[in-house]
Amino acid sequence: TLGNGTGGPGYTFEDELKNGHKYEVGVVAMANAGPNTNGSQFFIGSGKDVEGLENVPKYTIFGKVVGGMDVVQKIASTKVKKHPQTGELSVPEQPIKINTVTITEK
Template sequence: MTKVATTVLTVTAACSGLAWTAVSLTGNSIDPKPPVSCAYTPTTKVKSASIPPFNAKKAARPYTAELVTNRGTVTFEALTEEAPCATNSFSFLARKGYFDGSKCHRVTTRGIFVLDCGDPKGEGTADPGYFFKDENLTGAEYPAGTVAMSKVVPGRNGSQFFISYADPQFRMSSEWTPFGRITGGLDVVREIARNGTRDGSTDGRPKKAVVIKSVTVRQEAADAPGKSSG
């Protein structure tokens, strides 16, 4: 083989190596996406059955949730792919009847427009016995119809959540995990807000009590229906 031919082969091989490296760097690798893992950390001494089990495949199944309240019914589509830890937790609590009989404890009517729920004590301070970290925060926004985790301590999500019934008057910082999108009943939440707060302020307890009677979770898979007790 001539020296020229050898040089050509060497350059070709080098270029092929660079091309493969470029493909790898641009994300067109054949390596599979790492599996999602969710950690639920106990906040009190609770039984293991009180902590949500997590199976990535099952948690990814789309589902809708129906919240039946004394003011009307609200439904939302769970963002299971974007926020699997939050949606898995919500489904787990709903199936246990955790939300049944609880009161939504806060409504805001200026700046941000949200209804806060998810604390069985109706105080906005309780947790379900565990917490989990934030997710789905990159570029997160909270327009009308958003369902997102509500929390008192940064990075510690539990059972509390809020529903945005109108677009905020300013850009909210991306601090609360969005995990659902309202598909029905947003008018119910808007009516609750129109009634105002108990003390007449723009941020307080709803003037007319809002009680969650039941929460039903319906998954697309035929073998995984779910309904909260009560």
């Protein structure tokens, strides 16, 4: 990846949609451009709207935030500007960088 939220790893892998996880606040899932196009981008569900994804699952869930949701909410509340290619209001006005993550396997 380019380290700025764009690009990808140069490969894709298949969806893993029926893995027993639910779309809920704090979920960590693969972002994609359609079926079986998972790469290196991900998103963290930060609001109740993520629960609506349960109706048409298309994002592979691989984790859940169990501590630090206050940080996720702070990131989610930052001001955004239009994406230069899609026109969506989705690009943070100021760069956001996650410096550390702790992964705990259950």
